Amino acid sequence: MPFSTTPRLGFVGAGRLARCLAAIWSRAGYPVTAIASRSAASAREFAGELPGCQIADDGSAVARHADIVFLTVPDDAIGATANALQLDQARASSQAVVHCSGATPVDVLAPAQAQGAEIGGFHPLFLFGGLASDQTRIAGCSVTIEARGPLHDTLTALVRALGCHPLSIPPGGRLLYHAAAHYAASFALCSLSETVTLWKELGFDEDDALRAVLPMLAGTIETAREKGLPGALAGPVSRGDASIVVKQLALLQNLGGDHATLYALLSRRAVALAKRRASPPPAQALDAMSHAIELVLNGTAPRDD
Numbered sequence: 347m348p349f350s351t352t353p354r355l356g357f358v359g360a361g362r363l364a365r366c367l368a369a370i371w372s373r374a375g376y377p378v379t380a381i382a383s384r385s386a387a388s389a390r391e392f393a394g395e396l397p398g399c400q401i402a403d404d405g406s407a408v409a410r411h412a413d414i415v416f417l418t419v420p421d422d423a424i425g426a427t428a429n430a431l432q433l434d435q436a437r438a439s440s441q442a443v444v445h446c447s448g449a450t451p452v453d454v455l456a457p458a459q460a461q462g463a464e465i466g467g468f469h470p471l472f473l474f475g476g477l478a479s480d481q482t483r484i485a486g487c488s489v490t491i492e493a494r495g496p497l498h499d500t501l502t503a504l505v506r507a508l509g510c511h512p513l514s515i516p517p518g519g520r521l522l523y524h525a526a527a528h529y530a531a532s533f534a535l536c537s538l539s540e541t542v543t544l545w546k547e548l549g550f551d552e553d554d555a556l557r558a559v560l561p562m563l564a565g566t567i568e569t570a571r572e573k574g575l576p577g578a579l580a581g582p583v584s585r586g587d588a589s590i591v592v593k594q595l596a597l598l599q600n601l602g603g604d605h606a607t608l609y610a611l612l613s614r615r616a617v618a619l620a621k622r623r624a625s626p627p628p629a630q631a632l633d634a635m636s637h638a639i640e641l642v643l644n645g646t647a648p649r650d651d
């Protein structure tokens with residue numbers, strides 16, 4: 347059944363994400379009608395910012411006042427919250443229950459579906475810090491939707507009301523989607539952490555290292571935006587400087603731990619990107635790098651003892 351163009355929105359979980367989304371949607375003309383949260387104080391704070399928003403005892407009470415119920419609790423609480431939802435049988439077929447987790451399967455909401463509601467996933471690719479500035483910084487980001495039919499259309503309109511771009515994933519695709527997204531978020535931080543760790547060998551402290559690398563990372567992101575990933579690739583792989591890659595692998599191998607393995611895995615991806623450049627480095631240089639990389643990865647690279 348199609349939803350109204352401005353469905354009534356309810357939330358369970360008055361946290362960082364919910365407060366940001368609810369505030370923007372309310373300003374855009376979507377009635378945010380009810381909130382339930384673990385603590386009364388969070389619910390009060392949430393409701394106090396939104397005209398016409400009632401504080402409800404639990405998810406079932408939220409559902410009595412809303413067409414779309416967003417379960418914005420921590421991921422581990424989504425299943426239990428969905429299980430506890432009691433929908434009004436006369437209205438459930440015109441309602442939807444949606445969660446905002448990137449990794450949790452949408453079918454964790456099956457108890458709501460069994461009562462007749464549509465179910466879906468709505469995952470903003472944005473880090474909500476609980477700051478007022480979240481509400482402006484989110485514009486231009488993407489939100490990944492997993493839903494069918496009219497709910498998909500309604501969630502797409504809600505994405506646009508945030509000033510974001512809608513992305514769709516097929517049912518069951520969340521785990522792969524979310525695993526891959528780590529590389530653009532927390533794993534980018536893990537790469538920076540490796541820089542800091544290795545520079546500590548040279549006596550740099552973490553503050554010095556971050557002051558140096560964060561602007562470099564920002565420049566890399568800007569260049570990728572303008573020139574795409576292969577075009578933005580810099581460093582020895584992009585130039586075909588095989589001897590540098592070979593020496594750096596050997597150095598890291600001698601440092602011990604898994605430093606050489608990480609460098610080799612990422613260099614393998616860099617070689618693949620370099621091959622896609624408008625002017626790729628000479629094949630011979632890329633082959634020499636690949637040979638040294640594979641020796642490290644298959645455990646046969648020599649180590650100085």
Ligand SMILES: NC(=O)c1ccc[n+]([C@@H]2O[C@H](COP(=O)([O-])OP(=O)(O)OC[C@H]3O[C@@H](n4cnc5c(N)ncnc54)[C@H](OP(=O)(O)O)[C@@H]3O)[C@@H](O)[C@H]2O)c1
Pocket residue numbers: 358359360361362363364382383384385386388389417418419420421423427446447448469470471472473474475
């Ligand atoms: N933060 C992000 O950057 C981000 C980005 C994309 C997606 N998400 C997803 O958005 C969802 C919410 O994340 P968040 O970062 O907004 O979390 P959060 O800031 O920790 O907020 C969670 C809220 O849920 C409430 N809560 C906890 N357990 C509850 C329960 N059993 N029943 C009712 N309320 C409960 C908390 O309670 P009280 O405050 O009432 O104690 C809190 O207000 C998660 O699924 C997360 O994966 C988050």
